Amino acid sequence: EGTGQIWLDEVNCTGEERDLSECRARPWGEHNCHHVEDASVECSGNSEGDQVRLVNYGSRCAGRVEVFHNKKWGTVCDDNWDLLDAEVVCRQLDCGRALSAPGGGQFGRGDGIIWMDETNCTGMESTLSACRARPWGINNCYHGEDAGVVCS
Numbered sequence: 001e002g003t004g005q006i007w008l009d010e011v012n013c014t015g016e017e018r019d020l021s022e023c024r025a026r027p028w029g030e031h032n033c034h035h036v037e038d039a040s041v042e043c044s045g046n047s048e049g050d051q052v053r054l055v056n057y058g059s060r061c062a063g064r065v066e067v068f069h070n071k072k073w074g075t076v077c078d079d080n081w082d083l084l085d086a087e088v089v090c091r092q093l094d095c096g097r098a099l100s101a102p103g104g105g106q107f108g109r110g111d112g113i114i115w116m117d118e119t120n121c122t123g124m125e126s127t128l129s130a131c132r133a134r135p136w137g138i139n140n141c142y143h144g145e146d147a148g149v150v151c152s
Contacts, residue, residue, distance in 0.1 A: 001035040009033050050127045052092055054149055056108040061095035061151040064107035067115050067128060069136055074115035076128075077141035078103025084123035085131065086149040092127050096152035109143035117141055 009031035013023035053073070054063035065076045086098035117139035121131035 002038045003035065005029065006031045006033050006035070006038075011039075050092075050129050052089055052128050054089070054093065054095075054107075054151075055110075061090070061093060062107075063148060064105075064110055065089055065128070065147045065149055066110065069115050069129075072113060074113035074137075075110035075143065076119060076147040077114050077117040077139050078145045078147040079139075079141060080118045080120055081147040085119050085121045085128070085147070086151075087123045088121045088125045088128050088131060089149045090151035093151065098149060099152055100150045102148040102150065103145060105144045105146045107146070107148040110146050111143065113137055114139045114141050114143070114146075119147075 007028055008020070009026045011020070011023050011025040013020070017023050051068035053066050053068075054060060055066055057063035066073045067076060081101055081103050083098050083101050086101035090096055090098045115136055116128070117134045119128070119131055119133040121128070125131050
């Protein structure tokens, strides 16, 4: 429960609005509510598994692929790693097109957990974590198989 002024009541959005203030509602501050009726939202976008970075090259658009899951950064195994997987990473990082998808720890060996293995993107996914892969942390890899990406 919140406290203080209740600003909106009878809010009716279509889903096309860019801002909550664009939704139909009673005039600001006019309501017949109590704080036990306070609304809340839980967003799914950019969840922790959606974070990805490229490291160990000196450019944010090339390097070893690392993903954030369970409050830890980890690597991606190169088993099944190809240009379609790299394409998703480059798009997610707004780094243009994928030029190559080097494996074999070409950008150095990571340490800690290997989060993804047998990654199989179609190339259309918006995030690497949306691609098919073995369950998080389940792999038959070592860091000499860490996957990399070079974007345009």
